[in-house]
Amino acid sequence: MAEKVKNVVLVGQGGVGKTMLAEAMLHLSGATNRLGGHSGTKPTLDYDPEEEKRSFSIKLSVAPVNWEGCRLNVIDAPCYPDFIGDAYSAMAACETAVFVVDAASGAQSTTTRLWYAAEDLSLARAVFVNRIDRSETAYDDTLAALTERFGNRLAPVTLPMGVGSDFEGIIDVIRMKGRRLGPDGKAQVFDLPEQYVGAAQAARDAICDLVVEADDDLMMKYLEGEPLTDDEVEGLLSRAIAERIFVPVFAGVCTKEEGVVSLLDDIVAYFPSPDTYGKVPLVNGELLDVDPDDDRPVVFVFKILNDPQQGRLAFAKVLTGTVTPGLELVNARTRKTERLAHLYRMMGRDTTEVRSAEAGDIVVVPKLDAQTGDTLSATGKVEAAAFRFPNSLYRIAIEADQRGSEDKLFTFLEKMADADPTLKVDRDEDTGQTVISAIGEAQVSVLLDRLESRANVGAHTVPLRIPYRETIRRTATGHGRHKKQTGGAGQFADVRIRIEPNPDGGYEFLDEVVGGAVPRGFIPAVDKGAQETMRDGVLAGYPMIDVKVALYDGQFHPVDSNEMAFRTAARLGFQDAVSQAEAVLLEPMATLQITVPESYAGSIMGDISASRGRVEGMETTDKGEVSIRARAPYAEVVDYATRLRSLSRGTGEYTIEVEGYEQVPHDVQERLAKEYQECRSQGR
Numbered sequence: 001m002a003e004k005v006k007n008v009v010l011v012g013q014g015g016v017g018k019t020m021l022a023e024a025m026l027h028l029s030g031a032t033n034r035l036g037g038h039s040g041t042k043p044t045l046d047y048d049p050e051e052e053k054r055s056f057s058i059k060l061s062v063a064p065v066n067w068e069g070c071r072l073n074v075i076d077a078p079c080y081p082d083f084i085g086d087a088y089s090a091m092a093a094c095e096t097a098v099f100v101v102d103a104a105s106g107a108q109s110t111t112t113r114l115w116y117a118a119e120d121l122s123l124a125r126a127v128f129v130n131r132i133d134r135s136e137t138a139y140d141d142t143l144a145a146l147t148e149r150f151g152n153r154l155a156p157v158t159l160p161m162g163v164g165s166d167f168e169g170i171i172d173v174i175r176m177k178g179r180r181l182g183p184d185g186k187a188q189v190f191d192l193p194e195q196y197v198g199a200a201q202a203a204r205d206a207i208c209d210l211v212v213e214a215d216d217d218l219m220m221k222y223l224e225g226e227p228l229t230d231d232e233v234e235g236l237l238s239r240a241i242a243e244r245i246f247v248p249v250f251a252g253v254c255t256k257e258e259g260v261v262s263l264l265d266d267i268v269a270y271f272p273s274p275d276t277y278g279k280v281p282l283v284n285g286e287l288l289d290v291d292p293d294d295d296r297p298v299v300f301v302f303k304i305l306n307d308p309q310q311g312r313l314a315f316a317k318v319l320t321g322t323v324t325p326g327l328e329l330v331n332a333r334t335r336k337t338e339r340l341a342h343l344y345r346m347m348g349r350d351t352t353e354v355r356s357a358e359a360g361d362i363v364v365v366p367k368l369d370a371q372t373g374d375t376l377s378a379t380g381k382v383e384a385a386a387f388r389f390p391n392s393l394y395r396i397a398i399e400a401d402q403r404g405s406e407d408k409l410f411t412f413l414e415k416m417a418d419a420d421p422t423l424k425v426d427r428d429e430d431t432g433q434t435v436i437s438a439i440g441e442a443q444v445s446v447l448l449d450r451l452e453s454r455a456n457v458g459a460h461t462v463p464l465r466i467p468y469r470e471t472i473r474r475t476a477t478g479h480g481r482h483k484k485q486t487g488g489a490g491q492f493a494d495v496r497i498r499i500e501p502n503p504d505g506g507y508e509f510l511d512e513v514v515g516g517a518v519p520r521g522f523i524p525a526v527d528k529g530a531q532e533t534m535r536d537g538v539l540a541g542y543p544m545i546d547v548k549v550a551l552y553d554g555q556f557h558p559v560d561s562n563e564m565a566f567r568t569a570a571r572l573g574f575q576d577a578v579s580q581a582e583a584v585l586l587e588p589m590a591t592l593q594i595t596v597p598e599s600y601a602g603s604i605m606g607d608i609s610a611s612r613g614r615v616e617g618m619e620t621t622d623k624g625e626v627s628i629r630a631r632a633p634y635a636e637v638v639d640y641a642t643r644l645r646s647l648s649r650g651t652g653e654y655t656i657e658v659e660g661y662e663q664v665p666h667d668v669q670e671r672l673a674k675e676y677q678e679c680r681s682q683g684r
Contacts (some may be wrong), residue, residue, distance in 0.1 A: 005360040006271050007073045007317070009090040011118070012100040013108040014056055014080040017130040019045055020254040021100055021263075022063040022076040028185075028260055029065045031347065038255050044348040045076050049453070050446050058446055060086040060303060062315070062362060064345050070268045073362040079110050081650055082440035085389050085422035086303065087114055089372060092387040093302040093317040093362060095272045096124040096241075098263075103129050103137040103251075106145045109650040115150060116623065121387070124241050124272050127249040128263060132160045133167040139251060146249065155206045157248040158262050161196055170251060170259045171196055173203045174234065179262055187261045208233060211240035234269070242272035274360030280319055280384050288319065288382060297321030299329060299340075299376040300384050301368070304419040308454055310351070312419070314368040316376075317361070319384070324356045330380025331370055338376060340365050372421050392422050393656060394440050394641035397433040397465070398448075401458035410434060412455040416447060423447070430543075431465035440641065466635045468672065469586040469661055470537050470544040475500035476581035480573025482565050493565035494555035495526055499577045502548040507534065510550040518554040518566070525563040526551050529570025538578045540585055540669070540676040549574070585669040586661035588634040593627060594644065596652040601626045603647050611636035612665075634658050 010018040022045055023036040037043030045061035046052065057078035065072040075094060077087035091097055097118040101107055107115070118125055129142055139160055147154050159171040161178060169180030171192060178196070182188045192200055208228055212219045214236050222228060228236070240246035248266065252259020280288040280300075288298070303315035323329075327340045344351040344364040357363045370376060375384045400409045413425040413436070424437040438444050444461065451457050477498045484491040495518065502508055509527045518526070527549075534544040554569075592613075596604055598620075605615050605628065613632025621627050637643075637656065644652045664672075 004069065004273070005071050005073065005358075006096070006267055006273055007075070007094040007360070007362060008096045008098055008267060008271065009075045009077050009087070009094040010098050010100055011077050011079055011087050011091070011111075011114045013102070013105070013110045014078075016100050016102040016105070017254045018079065018100045019043055019057055019061075019076050021098075021128060021130065021252075021260065022061075022074050024254050024257045024260045025065045025067075025072070025074055025264060026063050026347070028257060028264065029067050031063070031065060035255075035257065047349045050449060053449075054442075054446075056080050058083045059305065060090045060315075061348055062346050062364075064347055065264070067264045068268045071361070072264070072267060075362075079114065080442065081110060081645065082438070082443040084110065084114070085420065085439065088117060088387060088389050089303045089315075091118055091121055091123060093300065093315070094123065095274060096126060096267075098126045098128055100128050100130055101142070101146065103132045103139065103142050104134055106142055107149045109648075112149065112651065113653075122244070124244055125247050126241070126263075126271070127154065127247065128259070129249060129251050130254050132163070132251050133253045133256070133258075134164065137163065139163065143249060150247070153210060153245065154247045154249050155210055156203050156251065157207065157266060158250045158252070158259055159196070159199060159203060160251045161193070167253070167258075170262055171200050171203075172262055173200050173207065174237070174266070176200055176204065181257055181261070185257075204233075207237075207246070210246045211236040213245050214239040214243055237270040238272070238276075241270055242276055288384065295321050296378055297323050297327065297329065298382050299323060299365075301370045301372060301374045301376070304370075304372050306415060306419045309349075310366065312367055313346075314365045314370055315346075316363055316365055318357050318359050318363070319375075320359050322356055322358045323363070325353075329376035329378060332375045332377065332380050332383035333371070334369070334374075335380055336369070338368055338370060340368070342366055371418065389421050390439055391653065391655060392424055392437040392439055393654065394438050394444070395435055395464055395638065396438075396444055396461045397428075397431075397435050397463065398444075398459050398461055399434070401460060405457050406434075408455060409451070409457050409459055412451055412457065413447075416450070428465075428467075430467040433462075433465060435464065436461075440645070464638050466638065467588055468540065468542040468664070469588075470539045470542050470583060471546050471586055472499060472501055472544075472578065472581035472583050474582045476577045476579075478573040478575070478577025478580070480569040480571065480576060482569040482572060484565075485560075490557075490560040491562065491565040491568075492555075492557040492560040493522070493562075493569035495551060495566065495569045495573045496553040497526070497530070497570065497573045497577060498550040498552055499574065499581055500548050500550075502546045505546050507531065507545075508548045510548065512550050512552040513554065517556075518551065519556060519561075522556065522561065522563060522566040523551060525566040526554075526570040529567035530574050532567070533571045533574040537676075538575055539583045540672040541679070542585065544578075545586075585664045585672060587664045587668075588658050589660045589662050590632055590634040590637050591657050591659060592630045592632065592637065592640065592654055593656075594630065594652060594654040595621060595625050595627045596644075596648045598624070598626045600648045600652065601628065604628055604644075604652070605630075607643065607647060608632055613637070633662070633664075 026032045027035045061076045063074040075090040077090040157173050161169045178190045178192050180188050212222045250263050298319040300317045301314045305313045328337050343354050346364045373386045400406050417423045417425045428435050481494045530549045608630045611632050615630045617629040619627050
């Protein structure tokens with residue numbers, strides 16, 4: 001069965017026509033009766049209201065295509081940078097990644113990023129060059145640019161007949177035939193016009209030069225000058241593509257459905273199927289044989305979707321065996337049994353229930369507790385290796401528009417984060433904010449829109465509060481006296497305390513009272529008052545750290561003294577001491593590892609310097625990029641995800657780790673202290 005299934009993911013830069021290619025495949029195969037998404041028609045695959053609103057894909061969709069007796073699970077993956085996580089999910093479930101490229105624009109930043117991700121996953125790759133009918137398009141220039149970017153393993157298997165407005169069809173290089181769609185929408189195959197034979201033969205020779213490496217015997221024959229037969233070339237193609245020796249390049253126009261039939265034919269004929277793809281890596285370092293004859297069912301969940309109409313849906317690939325409705329499997333992560341109550345195939349929004357799914361196939365299972373990346377098996381001991389998602393480094397705080405809806409807000413956010421590994425939500429204990437970690441601003445914007453439309457909760461974003469800290473630089477003493485007399489029992493407490501920097505870090509309280517100046521029962525209240533003052537801050541309202549406090553003297557009244565009075569006196573005494581102890585403000589520091597093409601290195605280093613940061617090292621990666629290690633105040637790089645995208649035109653990646661504190665410059669301390677005093681005077 002597995003040889004009759006091919007799983008293909010369409011990836012590439014946003015806006016190059018991936019969804020249109022999938023729509024053309026559906027239409028040409030008869031799965032739909034119209035070409036969706038063209039000339040004002042609604043697309044079959046981009047059905048989400050947010051996709052209609054924004055005019056680009058924000059989630060993956062499966063286009064099940066039956067072609068020449070083979071079932072193709074074509075996954076249309078969103079490749080707008082903020083939603084690229086679904087592309088990584090889809091690639092983990094497929095054997096081949098087809099990169100859709102605009103003929104005029106070529107391979108752009110997202111295409112390059114995903115190319116290397118597909119390489120890391122050992123996927124077979126192909127390229128579909130779209131929009132070759134544009135007058136400014138030079139197909140040869142596009143191929144040259146692709147080869148320069150991705151290496152000399154690329155060669156065209158189809159060529160355009162004519163350019164620009166003279167475009168009239170496709171040259172099938174493998175079969176040395178011409179192809180076009182007739183007025184009736186049917187594919188026409190014809191002998192090549194004489195003027196195209198030379199270019200087609202040269203392209204075919206280039207293919208032979210590459211694919212012959214898949215067979216040592218045929219390579220020796222070829223090197224000795226003996227031409228390969230058609231059967232030999234076609235036999236080599238499957239092996240060369242599966243072994244990633246050869247990357248076929250297709251030409252076409254998705255809106256005219258030209259070149260799509262050739263792509264479909266070659267997917268069926270030459271692209272790897274699950275049983276020829278290889279072995280799935282397991283967490284323990286071993287490899288799982290994808291054997292279609294293995295009767296132990298193993299299911300890999302590669303995507304969770306929370307659909308407002310259909311609920312929680314798990315997109316799953318059957319790695320081995322056969323699954324049927326009602327089957328119970330054990331989740332390797334949770335060790336809990338989960339029941340596959342129903343199995344569906346999904347095309348856009350529409351689902352069709354199926355009675356079984358065999359090794360290699362992709363199905364949708366409702367109401368599973370599994371998460372993205374989980375593996376289900378009969379024993380629960382088979383766990384496929386987790387795949388890496390892009391870093392979710394865009395962080396922003398979110399607040400409900402109305403008080404009282406915070407719980408509803410947080411519940412919805414947790415539900416969305418549970419389904420999307422690139423989205424995280426947490427409560428920052430230091431600042432008290434609810435913080436969203438995402439890939440970018442558009443992802444958060446969609447989240448807010450869904451929050452309002454699905455949960456009826458309005459919310460807005462606010463900047464992150466930076467967790468500054470306060471400390472002191474020298475030893476000082478302070479006096480706190482609290483006296484209140486309002487008739488009847490009053491309040492009285494008097495304390496003298498000393499504060500000093502604590503070189504060991506943290507807070508330490510010392511009792512140095514002698515002679516009973518402060519009764520033992522009130523000393524814990526002084527300790528508590530000092531800690532409360534440190535928690536609230538003195539200089540700019542931020543917690544104070546690394547201070548040693550000593551109570552060395554005081555006074556009490558036998559009637560009016562109590563714990564509350566001594567807590568208040570301790571706060572006053574602590575504040576008095578801080579005013580003389582050279583209080584300073586500390587800021588969290590961030591260590592960044594930034595990877596960009598070499599051409600952007602200068603801009604990145606200049607931006608780090610302008611952000612009060614310093615470059616600590618730089619080296620060249622094995623992909624020819626530059627990796628820059630830098631350290632900067634966290635407050636200056638809290639928005640670095642957005643800045644790096646702008647500085648590097650979307651080509652840069654980075655990691656960030658917040659570690660350690662350093663003293664802020666004097667002007668920054670003055671500004672923050674002034675803001676704090678203004679807030680206090682206004683009662684905020």
